Amino acid sequence: MSVDQSPVYAVKAVPLEKIVANDYNPNIVAPPEMKLLELSIWEDGFTMPCVCYYDNENDRYILVDGYHRYSVLRSSKRIYQRENGLLPVVVIDKELSNRMASTIRHNRARGSHNIELMCHIVAELDKAGMSDQWIMKNIGMDRDELLRLKQISGLADLFSDKSFSIPNPVETPVPEE
Numbered sequence: 001m002s003v004d005q006s007p008v009y010a011v012k013a014v015p016l017e018k019i020v021a022n023d024y025n026p027n028i029v030a031p032p033e034m035k036l037l038e039l040s041i042w043e044d045g046f047t048m049p050c051v052c053y054y055d056n057e058n059d060r061y062i063l064v065d066g067y068h069r070y071s072v073l074r075s076s077k078r079i080y081q082r083e084n085g086l087l088p089v090v091v092i093d094k095e096l097s098n099r100m101a102s103t104i105r106h107n108r109a110r111g112s113h114n115i116e117l118m119c120h121i122v123a124e125l126d127k128a129g130m131s132d133q134w135i136m137k138n139i140g141m142d143r144d145e146l147l148r149l150k151q152i153s154g155l156a157d158l159f160s161d162k163s164f165s166i167p168n169p170v171e172t173p174v175p176e177e
Helices: 031-044 067-075 077-082 096-109 115-127 132-139 143-153
Strands: 012-015 050-055 060-065 086-091
Touching: 031 067, 031 077, 031 132, 050 067, 050 096, 060 067, 060 096, 067 077, 067 086, 115 132, 115 143, 132 143
Parallel strands: 050 086
Antiparallel strands: 012 086, 050 060
């Protein structure tokens, strides 16, 4: 099947009760990232629709991609209320084997973060005056990860005003001979 127009041009607001998860998605998100996803959706709203197949026979939408966004809507009372129980969805019309392939493509296409770029982002946020607490909360890091990124960056000025910085040693006079 070819795509005449990308599904994203036909986003629908679908009641959560009409959506079901597929039983073949191998993607797992750790609890800290799920917390960050909930914060992202709370702060930014849904910025990407979920991808579904519409099962006409049972009048339901089966998730192809977006299970974790769907899970956040199910588990976060504040987001569920704000969104009136509706999830943004686009529909693809594919047989099961092609939906499985789509799920894997969506999962694998997300990529991962480059450490050097993450160090740069942390450095820029620090220079902009954002506190460690703000950085940890808003980009989903724990204290150890933030410290490691700062150490990796090798930028001594990131540590200059922190309590764990090592002060300059006091010069000791050299005895005369």
